[in-house]
Amino acid sequence: MADTTGSEMKSGSFMLEKSAKIFVAGHRGLVGSAIVRKLQDQGFTNLVLQTHSELDLTSQSDVESFFATEKPVYVILAAAKVGGIHANNTYPADFIGVNLQIQTNVIHSAYKHGVKKLLFLGSSCIYPKFAPQPIPESALLTGPLEPTNEWYAIAKIAGIKMCQAYRLQHQWDAISGMPTNLYGQNDNFHPENSHVLPALMRRFHEAKANNADEVVVWGSGSPLREFLHVDDLADACVFLMDQYSGFEHVNVGSGVEVTIKELAELVKEVVGFKGKLVWDTTKPDGTPRKLMDNSKLASLGWTPKISLKDGLSQTYEWYLENVVQKKQ
Secondary structure (H helix, E strand, O other): OOOOOOOOOOOOOHHHOOOOOEEEEOOOOHHHHHHHHHHHHOOOOOEEOOOOOOOOOOOHHHHHHHHHHHOOOEEEEOOOOOOOHHHHHHOHHHHHHHHHHHHHHHHHHHHHOOOOEEEEEOOHHHOOOOOOOOEOHHHOOOOOOOHHHHHHHHHHHHHHHHHHHHHHHHOOEEEEEEEOEEEOOOOOOOOOOOOHHHHHHHHHHHHHHOOOOEEEEEOOOOOEEEEEEHHHHHHHHHHHHHHOOOOOOEEEOOOOEEEHHHHHHHHHHHHOOOOEEEEEOOOOOOOOEOOEOOHHHHHHOOOOOOOHHHHHHHHHHHHHHHHHHHHO
């Protein structure tokens, strides 16, 4: 019987096709911009980049027309509506609806118009709230999700399954990577709609600038989290495009976990805030522990290179130059 998972597909040609047309969807975001930088650094010369005003990925007809005209050879799908606990609680319809629209349109049109390989990117929030730790890929759909981000998670799970379904039915090389919590340049530093790390960085910076005595942070500080610099993720994406053509999604993480309290202290140190750190325990903590099992990716030959301390210092420098100075 034929191998219907598509694992017999050959990989390893991506790095040899530096002039192949590559569509990076979401190239202005945290992830997409890092992937573009990495591809350019590696010598890829034919990147197709469309802003939201040029191409609305939620519009099926617009996406269809784009693929019919441009005919990219490779697609990296990094476009998504993302946000932290507050944003997910406030805009649940957007988080499930917009993400389902984007990925369904792009994946189907990519297949229909002869794209050679597609990489779909998700998030570690696809896993059950009380998944075994570290979380292996096999934990997917084995228990209930964390309620604070289930809308986004359901969309991303559907994306993984869509890639698998197109591989099974059409023998098409669609793969999925699931990054852990990411940070780095081009992150969203919005005071309410951002993730924990950029939110902390902004809060500490503003407290320092205003000579505040204290910074109040949501929750108890006890949840354990893993963080990966976005440039490491971009490196892993190029590696997967070149080296992986399997059925199962692949975890992409750092393998190092810190408590939110430890993270806050580290950000406080990098920013240089000298005041007090206060925890508002009336606010939710989210998932108690989330560390991904990265052994699958490590066994393929990829490991991260940027330490949390170095990554935070780089990110703060970028924040000062690109967010703070632009306001002045």
